[in-house]
Amino acid sequence: xxxxxxxxxxxxxxxxxxxxxxxxxxxxxxxxxxxxxxxxxxxxxxxxxxxxxxxxxxxxxxxxxxxxxxxxxxxxxxxxxxxxxxxxxxxxxxxxxxxxxxxxxxxxxxxxxxxxxxxxxxxxxxxxxxxxxxxxxxxxxxxxxxxxxxxxxxxxxxxxxxxxxxxxxxxxxxxxxxxxxxxxxxxxxxxxxxxxxxxxxxxxxxxxxxxxxxxxxxxxxxxxxxxxxxxxxxxxxxxxxxxxxxxxxxxxxxxxxxxxxxxxxxxxxxxxxxxxxxxxxxxxxxxxxxxxxxxxxxxxxxxxxxxxxxxxxxxxxxxxxxxxxxxxxxxxxxxxxxxxxxxxxxxxxxxxxxxxxxxxxxxxxxxxxxxxxxxxxxxxxxxxxxxxxxxxxxxxxxxxxxxxxxxxxxxxxxxxxxxxxxxxxxxxxxxxxxxxxxxxxx
Numbered sequence: 001x002x003x004x005x006x007x008x009x010x011x012x013x014x015x016x017x018x019x020x021x022x023x024x025x026x027x028x029x030x031x032x033x034x035x036x037x038x039x040x041x042x043x044x045x046x047x048x049x050x051x052x053x054x055x056x057x058x059x060x061x062x063x064x065x066x067x068x069x070x071x072x073x074x075x076x077x078x079x080x081x082x083x084x085x086x087x088x089x090x091x092x093x094x095x096x097x098x099x100x101x102x103x104x105x106x107x108x109x110x111x112x113x114x115x116x117x118x119x120x121x122x123x124x125x126x127x128x129x130x131x132x133x134x135x136x137x138x139x140x141x142x143x144x145x146x147x148x149x150x151x152x153x154x155x156x157x158x159x160x161x162x163x164x165x166x167x168x169x170x171x172x173x174x175x176x177x178x179x180x181x182x183x184x185x186x187x188x189x190x191x192x193x194x195x196x197x198x199x200x201x202x203x204x205x206x207x208x209x210x211x212x213x214x215x216x217x218x219x220x221x222x223x224x225x226x227x228x229x230x231x232x233x234x235x236x237x238x239x240x241x242x243x244x245x246x247x248x249x250x251x252x253x254x255x256x257x258x259x260x261x262x263x264x265x266x267x268x269x270x271x272x273x274x275x276x277x278x279x280x281x282x283x284x285x286x287x288x289x290x291x292x293x294x295x296x297x298x299x300x301x302x303x304x305x306x307x308x309x310x311x312x313x314x315x316x317x318x319x320x321x322x323x324x325x326x327x328x329x330x331x332x333x334x335x336x337x338x339x340x341x342x343x344x345x346x347x348x349x350x351x352x353x354x355x356x357x358x359x360x361x362x363x364x365x366x367x368x369x370x371x372x373x374x375x376x377x378x379x380x381x382x383x384x385x386x387x388x389x390x391x392x393x394x395x396x397x398x399x400x401x402x403x404x405x406x407x408x409x410x411x412x413x414x415x416x417x418x419x420x421x422x423x424x425x426x427x428x429x430x431x432x433x434x435x436x437x438x439x440x441x442x
Contacts, residue, residue, distance in 0.1 A: 005077065005159070005299035008308060011315055018292030020161035024152055024168040025288035028204075029280040034176050035193045036277055038183040040270075040342050045349075047190045048342075049266050050123075050130030052273030053257055056250035057117055058138050058145075061106045063246030065149030068099040070294065071239020072150075073157040074379050075231065077295040080219065081302025092154070093225035095235055096212070099150055103143030110139040121254055122261055130190055137194035144205030151208035157295045158218040167207050175200035237383040244387050245374065248394035252402070256414060259402055263411045264352070271353040272414075274342050275360050278334075282327045286320065286368035290375030297379035306441035313376065313433075313442045320368040327368075331361035359415040366422035373429035380440050385432050393425030 003017045040048035072095040079088040118131045138145075148171065155164025175196050182192030212222045236243075253276065260268030293316060300308045335357035336350075343349045370393045377386035398421040405413030405420070 005081070005296055006303065009296060009312060009315070011319070014293070014296075014312070014315055014319070017161065017296070018289050020165040021152075021156055021292030022285055022288035024155075024161070024165045025284035025291065026281060027165075027168050027172045028148075028152070029277075029284040030172065033277040033281065034179050035197055036273065037342060038179045039190060039193050041345070042183050042187075043189050043193070045270060045343075045346065046126055046266065047130045047134075048273070049270050050127050050190070051134055051193070052269060052276065053121070053123060053127065054114070054118060054131040054135045055273075056253040056257075057110075057114065058135060058142075060247050060250040061110055061139075061142050062145040062149055063243055063250070064102055064106065065099060065146035066153065066246055067239035067243035068095050068146075068235060069150035069153030069239070070291070070375070070378050071235040071237065071383065073153045073295055074238045074298045074381055075234055076154075076220070077157050077298035077379075078302035078381060081299040085219070089220055089223065090225045091228065091231050091235075092158075092212075092220045093222050094228055094231065096147070096150070096154075096209070096222060097225065098232060099146055100143055100209075103146040106146075107139050107142040110142060111136060114139070122258060127266070134190050134194045137191060138198055138201075141198035141201040141205075144202040147205030147209060148201055151205070151212075153291050153294070154220070155208070156292055158212075158220040160218045161292060163211070163218075164208070167204060167211075170207065171200045171204035174203050234381070238378055238381055238386075240383050240387045245390035245394045248391065248398070252395060252398040255399060255402055259406055259414055260411075263406055263414065267346075267349045267352055268411065268414075270343065270349060271356050274339060274353050275356055275415075277342075278331065278338055278357075279360075279363075282331065282364055283367055283371065285323050285327065286371040287375075289316070289319065289323070289368075290372045293372075294375055294379040297376060298381070301380050301440070309440070309442045316372055316376075317369070320372050324365050324368045327364035328361055331357065331364055335361070356415045359412065360418055363419045363422045366419075366426045370422065370425035370429045373433060377432070377436070382436070382440075385436065389425065389429055389432060392428050393421065397421035397424045 003013060007013065009017070036048060036051055039051050072091065076088045076091050079091060114135045115132050118128055123131050152164055152168065155161055178196035178199055179193055182188045182196050186192060212220065215221070256272055257269050260272055293312065297309065297312055300312065336354050339350055339353040339357065343353060370389060374386045374389040377389070398417060401417035401420045402414055405417045407413070409416060
């Protein structure tokens, strides 16, 4: 059964439509973890720490793709809901071309600034050299990395979420196979892991580019376009929350690394890296669901269907609540086996990581509600409200907590910081939903 954005969505249809986006984001996160597994077990603890140390810098650059994807997707879907299909296709082409050019510029700038950036954060000696080596190889694929994130959002807008899933699986399998080959078989070390990731990002970004450039049966395709300053600004404003969220998480991760180097040394950074791997996978469920529902919300809002909009919000919070309980229970149950998978060779580091898990797991009970709330306002083309939620959740609350709590509880205060920030973000999300309900009729 083919599902259209204009359909009425019950729970079953909502899950069926969003399932490819959920699996797509989860799979992207899983194959991102593969580098860490192979580096930790086949190269060593310091290179593993280096990967986690420099990754926030690389994610800041790649997050531009989420801004164009979510912001552009919301505007394109709303335009289609208004019946302006050709205009929507022109917007799509303009957004893709602009993001590709931005990717090339960011790759060049990243090459210049990665070493001084890592130095300022406190990396030195082998940690600094490994961070720069890994980062510069990944930077070669940054344009494709940006397109990959962008198309993960735009496949759903184009009515092809399943095709997006297939592309992501292909990219993920590429990374996993090449990691095993380059690191475990050929013993190319950190450089091999970076090369495997860069090649997989090219698969994830360039294959969709070719698909949309060729004749296809999706709602969107690449073609001739005109420069539309207003649409680009609207796209950036719409997607600013997702850009802010990703940049903030990366900045906060850097701050966490600095604090952990101070309170727990390199072992603390390694433990935090493992928590972030698991967090990326688990929160990908919430992000994937939000990405999957966004074009539906935008279309129904553009079509003026307020009853459907209200139903989507109610059903979504029920589903997010179910996901949250499952994520929390899974995190507690899998804390030791997941930690052992990465650092089973170091008993002291293993125990530190398992203890951190026991505290960090509570964050999954709350994070999904703020993630969906921010995405919901992006889909309504209210980028300012969405950005406010993301800014408070991923930056302000986290920074305040990670600076204050360690003074009270030491290393445990760092793990508690994440939970406290998520609780405060849920309160803020509920506040905005309450004061905006009459404006958007949900």
